[in-house]
Amino acid sequence: MKKNLTTEEFIKILYIICDDIEKNKDYFSELDRATGDGDHGVTMSIGWTAVKEKLDTLSSDLTFDKICMQVASSFLSAVGASAGPLYATALMRGGAKLKDLKSSNALQIADFFEAAANGIKERGKAELGDKTMLDVWIPAAETIKKTSIGQEDIIEILKQGALKAKQAMESTKDMLSKKGRSSKLGERSRGHIDPGAASSAMIINTFFEAIENLDNI
Numbered sequence: 001m002k003k004n005l006t007t008e009e010f011i012k013i014l015y016i017i018c019d020d021i022e023k024n025k026d027y028f029s030e031l032d033r034a035t036g037d038g039d040h041g042v043t044m045s046i047g048w049t050a051v052k053e054k055l056d057t058l059s060s061d062l063t064f065d066k067i068c069m070q071v072a073s074s075f076l077s078a079v080g081a082s083a084g085p086l087y088a089t090a091l092m093r094g095g096a097k098l099k100d101l102k103s104s105n106a107l108q109i110a111d112f113f114e115a116a117a118n119g120i121k122e123r124g125k126a127e128l129g130d131k132t133m134l135d136v137w138i139p140a141a142e143t144i145k146k147t148s149i150g151q152e153d154i155i156e157i158l159k160q161g162a163l164k165a166k167q168a169m170e171s172t173k174d175m176l177s178k179k180g181r182s183s184k185l186g187e188r189s190r191g192h193i194d195p196g197a198a199s200s201a202m203i204i205n206t207f208f209e210a211i212e213n214l215d216n217i
């Protein structure tokens, strides 16, 4: 049972996400080669490497919103197009829900994910079913939100969110791409998991696993 997440723990989680992105970058690029230009792993690696470098410099007394703001601007400076603005918006919108806080509860974490997902939706102008990262973020955030009602355990709400994210990622396989380069493939875009959906599901799952194992890191 974990009722509160501190900024110190949040930073540890972000470091672990950076490392997991790096470990999986070839897989993300491989997925992108099937329907796009094959750069998703490299793009994510560049963005999250910039995040990691920023984390090294952060002062330990920052609140969630300040951490998110700093990390978002680093991501955006490193990755100006595609995933850059989307992740920057997600982090800033999510962080704004935790304004001035150094500790957050399950309801607040759920608000963080909801705002992040909605930020991606607005910034990317995609709809559900367009075969994008949104197809993971929206259902996962909704599940986290739903689970947080009457559930104080942050581990449990993220566990449900991560399970939903995996399922949602798999569901992009059957979708027809309506956004970006892969949309030009038409019917041939079916049969492949969307790379952005895959990296998003990984991030949410890593968030869950990291928080579950915080005592050991």
Ligand SMILES: [Mg+2]
Residues within 6 Å of the ligand: 032, 036, 037, 038, 039, 040
């Ligand atoms: Mg690409």
